[in-house]
Amino acid sequence: MPVGEFGLAIDDHALATSTPASNGRSTIHIRSAATGARVRDIAAPIWVSAAAWTSRGLVATGYRDASMREDGGLVLISPTGAIDVLVAAGPFSSALGRPVARGDVVVSP
Numbered sequence: 001m002p003v004g005e006f007g008l009a010i011d012d013h014a015l016a017t018s019t020p021a022s023n024g025r026s027t028i029h030i031r032s033a034a035t036g037a038r039v040r041d042i043a044a045p046i047w048v049s050a051a052a053w054t055s056r057g058l059v060a061t062g063y064r065d066a067s068m069r070e071d072g073g074l075v076l077i078s079p080t081g082a083i084d085v086l087v088a089a090g091p092f093s094s095a096l097g098r099p100v101a102r103g104d105v106v107v108s109p
Helices: none
Strands: 006-010 014-020 026-032 038-043 047-054 057-063 070-077 083-087
Touching: 006 057, 014 047, 026 047, 026 057, 047 070
Parallel strands: 006 047
Antiparallel strands: 006 014, 014 026, 026 038, 047 057, 057 070, 070 083
16 A cells, blocks of 8 residues: 555455545545555545445445544445445534544444
8 A cells, every 4th residue: 555545444356545635535546455556546525534345335434524523424435436425424413522533334234
């Protein structure tokens, strides 16, 4: 993985990494798990902090943007680069306190 890319998820075929984008969100880089070669770059609609592979693609979570003040929800990023919003971004519950740290993404079939 190149310097400056942050690892998110790996499976038998692909490695997903991220870098900060100039718009306060993330760019997702899909790499070959076998060779590390870059396959595709995808502009994520959120600041991605964690992700996991599923049979349909990469499920990612994080923050609305780099300010990390609002929940980014959940997005599904397909291997072709299509993005589906699974849970819409929005404000964090005040019951969580501040700052809110986004953790792992756990998925199951």
